Amino acid sequence: MFQGALLKLLDVSSAENVLPTTYGKLCPPLGKHRLKIVEFISILLSIGGEVAEKELIRLGAIQHILDLFFEYPFNNFLHHHVENIVVSCLENTKTMLTEHVLQDCNLVLRLFGAEKQFTLATGPEKTTIPTEGRSPPRIGNIGHITRIANKLVYLGNNNNQIQALLQVEVRTLLRLQVETRPRKASRRLADGSWYDEVKANVDGESSEWMDWQMNVLLKRNTMENVYQWACGRPTAMQDRYRDSDDEDFRDKDYDVAALASNLSQAFRYGIYNNDEGEEVRLKHYVTFHFSFAIIPSS
Template sequence: MFWKLTALSASSPVESVLDKENFTLEELLDEEEIIQECKALNSRLINFLRDREQVEKLLRYIVEEAPADAESKQAFKFPFVACEIFTCEIDVILKTLVEEEELMNLLFSFLEPNRPHSALLAGYFSKVVVCLMLRKTVPLMNYVQNHPDVFRRLVDLIGITSIMEVLVRLVGADDHAYPNFMDVMQWLADSNLLEMIVDKLSPLCPPEVHANAAETLCAITRNAPSALATKLASPSFVARIFGHALEDSRSKSSLVHSLSVCISLLDPKRSAIASPLMYSFRSQHMYESLNPVNPETIGAMLPKLCDLLMLLNVSSDEKVLETTYGELRPPLGKHRLKIVEFIAVLLRTSNEAAEQELVSSGTIKRILDLFFEYPYNNALHHHVESIIFSCLESKSDTMVDHLLRECDLMGKVLQTDKSPLLSGESDKPTLPASGKQAPRAGNLGHITRISNKLVQLGSTNSRIHACLQENTEWSEWQVNVLQERNAVENVYRWACGRPTALQDRTKDSDDDDLHDRDYDVAALANNLSQAFRYKIYGNEDAEEDHGALDRDDEGGKFQNTIMLSC
């Protein structure tokens, strides 16, 4: 009987407008249910909206700024509704748009340089073009190929994120293949599109342009193999990217984002813009071998390593950053952190020429020093750990000898563990706060992992084993300190404060993820805090006896300063 209820059979307000003898598009756009009616494929409404005149009006709301004295509806509501109508993906409306070149010209007139480009309308423009890309791919790409100035204008506005997203779609970096995809990619590779995008990494451009240009180039590398990706990985383009990175040492943004592109060329699966901290606890997967990289690409990067090494020098930097634990004189900075990340990814390619260059230039030694000079920069520690693992697992004996003998890795580890409190030496970049007890170094967890890796590889690698056996102090420390620390920090053996979920969990889909990590980070943090709260180690002196046991307590204080130290 419900179909007899008048409330449910009432006609839509949109139908009331359509029933009028003379109604306007604006009257329809003002109705709240118009989008719902479009999605419901209301034939009367769609037949009205598919008309060329109405499509043109809808486009003008999207690409033209409303007059300064316009009502709120005209400036905000109508452009939003017009965009939503197009993105309902109604075929007859989109067909009217793509089959009329004047309407397409009107749509892309938004990119003209002599008009305003508000973020609001840029978002609407982007949504409409992406919709056409998905539903009317061939006619859209035919239009773009016949109007090459579209790409030039898109690149000129690449600092607007919505425009960058359109560009990424058009260069085929969204894994959206269409009938003439390969022909279009080859056409783009033959054009000067890549040159225009790479030149946006110039220090003369603002940071937002650097960021979006780098994201576009990284998207192209992730779409390999393609004609564009192959061209970008060529030595001439690599040299061009490094040229912009090192053109002006004062432009840290240009350096950071140029190196992001180089990192993506070496490892396309790596996110270009993501924070390094997202990798902090993905211990095992981070050291998997990369896909083979063209040696010519790596060879074009090697001549610039000495210039990058000079930028790792902090002695001439007079910046000071106050932190909760003291001062950084100077802070490490994003640009130095990005250089270290680049070196870490470069080493993971196992390229012999790159390894030799890094050894001869002293880059590895300098980076290892940074590890101990900045004991609270977890992102730095992560990348240096990756560098150390790559050196130890290298097929080259030179890399192992350089790390263990010339860089004295074991000596630095023993010295830090022997004196874990932050040094107050004025020539060090990290200084403790005056009048307070010096805190414990924050990199002891990474030192423990590195030490365990040394022991593990020493059992299978005779060269590493020989180096470990030569150092009697290391052998004693391994037995008396490292083994005991590993037993204490093994959360799977704890009888107190351990979550039931870890103790009694059954096999499920999360088991693989659990075993892919050295430990469960959340569980470790929670249990360490409970362990010290209830003093399960018996007395206050136990904390000192166990070396690094209280670093989680200190870590709680420093958690909010990790990014500051960058």
């Protein structure tokens, strides 16, 4: 009862307020209250609990939250919580949540659809509307879509159950997609030619999903791997400059407390003349000791 009343607050269809943005406008904006509800569900799923999980599935909470993920493609706070929800469902030891997010929520097809239509869509029923007279911007949740897709690929390669569910979902959904297309009467003949065409289209779309993993997702991961960049700080951190003796004195951890103690001892035993100013004596000491610190050992 409590969860049902809470999830009703996620419904944005009756809201009429409009928020102008740099890319267009939100009709209506998501708001902090709905965001907190999504965060609460994310924590609830991470903790686990069969009763709560069954109730969330029954109420369609996860499916509705995924709808918000695609309806608000520039809300990074929302995307973060939705990614955690999806990962919690996929890594859950019970098959109930995994089957729900992959089959009932059509996760793979929705991710694939967002990749194909990567600009902000226009329409009267959209909550995120681009500015008129300008080219629609690229959607802002591609990064989280990539992370979710990487998680799916990883789990599919290491979990036979998820791999089987992925294959079933891709084939079933694409078969429905093909069967709902307009077809000629000649394709309804009893010789089975229509079903052969459906099978060919499904196999082609399934291979397209695999091609996307290899040619798009893999290349994107390589491009975004900062440790492989040819310039900039990440490379410099891994391949630091070394002097002729392969000794990087910048890596040495100088003990400031020990240096201060040595400085005090030096003045106590009269190493430096008392008639020199404090700044001059400090300069001599620091120059003397650091010159020994950076001289390469023979």
